[in-house]
Amino acid sequence: MSATSYGWLVLAFPVAGCLTVSLLWNRLPGRLPGWIASAAIFGAFLSSIGMLLKIQDRPEDARSLVDTAWTYAATANFKVGLTILVDPLAVFMCLVVSGVSFLIHVYSVAYMTGDRGSSRYFAYLNFFVFSMLLLVLAGNFVILIVGWAFVGAASYLLISFWYRRSTATAAGIKAFVINVIGDVGLVIAAFLLLDKTGSLDYQGVFAAADNVFRVNDGTLIAACLLILVGAFAKSAQLPLHTWLPDAMEGPTPVSALIHAATMVTAGVYLIARMHPLFEMAPTAADISAVIGTATLVFAASVAVVATDLKRVIAYSTISQIGYMVLGVSIAAYGPGMFHLMTHAFFKALLFMGAGSVIGAMSGTQSIDRMGGFRKAMPFTFITFTIGALALSGFPSTAGFFSKDEILGFAIARGGGYVVLAVFGYAAAFITAFYAFRMVFRVFYRNPVPEARELDHGHLAHHPPQNPATGEEEDTDVGFPGPEHVVAERSWPMKFAMTPLAVCAALAGLLQVPGLDDAINKFLEPTFADSRYASVNPGTGTEWSELGLGGLLAIAGIALAYAIYLRKRERRLEIRERFDGLHTFLVNKWYFDELYDALVTRPIAAMGRFGRNVIETDFVQGTIVGGATGAVRAGSSVARAIQTGYLRGYALVLLVGVAGLALYFLISSST
Amino acid sequence: MDIAWFLVLSVFIFCIGVAGVLTRRNPLVILLCLELMLNAGNLALVAFSRMHGGASGQVFALIVMVIAACEVVIGLGIIVALYRRRLPIDVDELSELRG
Numbered sequence: 001m002s003a004t005s006y007g008w009l010v011l012a013f014p015v016a017g018c019l020t021v022s023l024l025w026n027r028l029p030g031r032l033p034g035w036i037a038s039a040a041i042f043g044a045f046l047s048s049i050g051m052l053l054k055i056q057d058r059p060e061d062a063r064s065l066v067d068t069a070w071t072y073a074a075t076a077n078f079k080v081g082l083t084i085l086v087d088p089l090a091v092f093m094c095l096v097v098s099g100v101s102f103l104i105h106v107y108s109v110a111y112m113t114g115d116r117g118s119s120r121y122f123a124y125l126n127f128f129v130f131s132m133l134l135l136v137l138a139g140n141f142v143i144l145i146v147g148w149a150f151v152g153a154a155s156y157l158l159i160s161f162w163y164r165r166s167t168a169t170a171a172g173i174k175a176f177v178i179n180v181i182g183d184v185g186l187v188i189a190a191f192l193l194l195d196k197t198g199s200l201d202y203q204g205v206f207a208a209a210d211n212v213f214r215v216n217d218g219t220l221i222a223a224c225l226l227i228l229v230g231a232f233a234k235s236a237q238l239p240l241h242t243w244l245p246d247a248m249e250g251p252t253p254v255s256a257l258i259h260a261a262t263m264v265t266a267g268v269y270l271i272a273r274m275h276p277l278f279e280m281a282p283t284a285a286d287i288s289a290v291i292g293t294a295t296l297v298f299a300a301s302v303a304v305v306a307t308d309l310k311r312v313i314a315y316s317t318i319s320q321i322g323y324m325v326l327g328v329s330i331a332a333y334g335p336g337m338f339h340l341m342t343h344a345f346f347k348a349l350l351f352m353g354a355g356s357v358i359g360a361m362s363g364t365q366s367i368d369r370m371g372g373f374r375k376a377m378p379f380t381f382i383t384f385t386i387g388a389l390a391l392s393g394f395p396s397t398a399g400f401f402s403k404d405e406i407l408g409f410a411i412a413r414g415g416g417y418v419v420l421a422v423f424g425y426a427a428a429f430i431t432a433f434y435a436f437r438m439v440f441r442v443f444y445r446n447p448v449p450e451a452r453e454l455d456h457g458h459l460a461h462h463p464p465q466n467p468a469t470g471e472e473e474d475t476d477v478g479f480p481g482p483e484h485v486v487a488e489r490s491w492p493m494k495f496a497m498t499p500l501a502v503c504a505a506l507a508g509l510l511q512v513p514g515l516d517d518a519i520n521k522f523l524e525p526t527f528a529d530s531r532y533a534s535v536n537p538g539t540g541t542e543w544s545e546l547g548l549g550g551l552l553a554i555a556g557i558a559l560a561y562a563i564y565l566r567k568r569e570r571r572l573e574i575r576e577r578f579d580g581l582h583t584f585l586v587n588k589w590y591f592d593e594l595y596d597a598l599v600t601r602p603i604a605a606m607g608r609f610g611r612n613v614i615e616t617d618f619v620q621g622t623i624v625g626g627a628t629g630a631v632r633a634g635s636s637v638a639r640a641i642q643t644g645y646l647r648g649y650a651l652v653l654l655v656g657v658a659g660l661a662l663y664f665l666i667s668s669s670t
Numbered sequence: 671m672d673i674a675w676f677l678v679l680s681v682f683i684f685c686i687g688v689a690g691v692l693t694r695r696n697p698l699v700i701l702l703c704l705e706l707m708l709n710a711g712n713l714a715l716v717a718f719s720r721m722h723g724g725a726s727g728q729v730f731a732l733i734v735m736v737i738a739a740c741e742v743v744i745g746l747g748i749i750v751a752l753y754r755r756r757l758p759i760d761v762d763e764l765s766e767l768r769g
Binding site: 647 | 688691695761762764765767768
């Protein structure tokens with residue numbers, strides 16, 4: 001089988017899984033739907049490996065394969081088909097997406113036990129993975145946009161999976177609306193590129209772009225910025241990030257899926273995929289790098305004060321995606337994708353750990369009410385700490401190598417990029433601080449009642465309620481199921497978390513400066529045309545930067561230790577001293593309020609104006625009312641003739657006939 | 671004999687029929703008056719046929735008779751149906767078609 005056949009298989013497995021589970025949802029007992037869905041994703045993962053092996057067999061300059069299943073539209077010199085592009089970047093993304101998704105599926109099998117909607121859940125989950133795989137395998141803009149929109153739709157379905165929870169449905173709508181903003185940007189960008197280059201295939205566009213556009217051509221910058229709108233909406237970058245923290249309303253494995261594998265990385269992938277365009281429009285790339293940096297600082301600062309466990313991790317995702325966007329925008333493609341991969345490992349792991357803790361807390365998500373779970377949940381504690389270490393960039397963990405490689409590349413680019421790198425290092429310090437704020441507050445200190453109960457071998461159980469609002473709930477379909485699970489007592493969860501913990505700890509060794517360079521080498525054929533391929537920080541510089549990153553991580557952890565363990569009583573004191581800053585951060589820099597004032601309220605006012613003035617007065621009153629009025633007036637005349645008296649009709653008939661007869665007699669006689 | 675006599679008689683009968691249709695309220699009488707009007711027409715047709723010496727007027731008269739027979743069948747049928755449903759046998763009270 002060729003590499004592209006494996007590519008089709010990668011897409012076919014999740015589709016088959018989705019159809020099987022959704023069509024047989026009420027025939028499959030218990031956990032079977034979950035296992036079928038997991039098997040489907042495992043099939044996709046194996047096919048991705050097949051793709052990898054096949055593509056590695058080929059010479060380096062022939063590793064980009066295109067295959068078209070059928071053609072949708074073909075005119076004189078323009079063709080659009082169901083085309084996939086298999087190249088190292090696509091294979092890399094497929095491996096990360098399907099591999100991590102498989103583990104999340106397995107985790108979900110245990111986590112969603114007892115939820116009445118679990119078949120629907122797994123059908124959505126398979127659809128989500130299929131959409132993402134379609135997105136990364138797409139060979140032209142049309143398929144890319146299809147996958148892009150599918151991902152948005154699937155995220156909507158899964159975020160509002162517990163559809164009787166009002167906060168969940170609101171979050172789903174918010175995510176969908178912001179994603180559609182991105183879709184529109186991407187579609188318009190595709191139109192612009194089609195207009196100028198006459199092609200929608202990646203390779204056609206990239207080949208034509210060299211001839212059509214000058215460097216920093218206005219149209220090209222516009223197209224790139226529109227692509228960035230799409231990328232930022234999906235990847236939750238400023239100013240389109242507000243949906244991601246709210247997306248925590250979905251089940252915890254869905255958060256893991258969105259954050260680690262299937263959704264937010266799409267924007268990073270898109271920028272990497274479009275790198276020939278961005279390199280011809282350095283202005284757009286620089287804007288992207290600056291926004292990525294702004295996002296990573298912003299999100300890290302908010303994560304410091306967030307009290308919802310899942311939201312802290314959500315803001316850390318926004319922040320880490322900021323690093324990736326910075327990376328791929330400054331042409332550090334290999335490091336950017338490397339960080340994407342390591343982030344997928346440790347972020348999925350963190351969410352799984354959080355899910356386990358939330359299970360032990362019987363649904364509560366606030367870290368203010370957690371504490372002391374270290375003894376009761378040793379497995380979760382160890383894996384979560386590994387994830388937090390990797391997130392902090394603790395020396396030798398995965399995040400340590402990948403994050404510093406991006407920042408090292410930025411320094412090597414020189415000029416203004418050094419400033420961005422400085423911000424990146426500052427945020428790395430904050431990252432280490434808030435990562436261990438989570439660890440210390442959740443696992444250390446005095447055990448809360450739930451932890452003590454679990455220590456005695458009994459899982460706490462609270463009446464079901466909405467963790468955000470405290471509303472009472474039941475456990476029927478549309479709300480979370482009655483059962484809570486912890487990783488300690490569920491082998492599928494352990495099975496999913498163990499490989500991720502190993503990868504989060506060790507995946508950095510794939511790319512150690514001076515030793516090996518596996519990811520960069522593998523991705524090189526895709527990015528061989530990069531103008532900045534020669535930028536190389538040099539091994540010695542890289543190690544010194546790694547040292548700096550490691551020191552910052554340790555300093556951040558030490559600060560968290562000092563504040564949250566050593567001098568706990570001073571915590572409130574510190575908070576009071578920075579009261580204004582604290583309020584500002586707790587309100588997430590007032591972005592939601594800003595959008596409310598700038599967008600939501602004006603549009604709501606316009607809607608009210610439309611309903612009260614245009615609809616009621618103009619449409620109903622003038623147009624519809626005028627037409628019905630005219631018809632009614634005309635028909636009342638016609639009705640008056642219809643008296644219902646037979647003799648009246650006869651008289652009218654007679655007079656009419658007599659009149660006609662007279663008329664003809666008179667007119668014929670003259 | 672002058673054709674004018676026939677026509678004058680025909681006009682008289684026709685007018686009697688019209689007056690009956692317009693003034694009477696019993697549908698049975700109205701049907702009778704309609705017959706009068708039709709037969710007034712028949713008389714005029716036959717008179718013209720005689721005057722021209724052709725047969726076409728008489729053929730028309732025969733056709734009118736057939737139509738008259740059909741009309742009576744339908745009209746009487748309606749009247750019987752009205753009677754069976756115990757509706758008033760009065761055209762002024764049967765005014766459901768009023769708009």
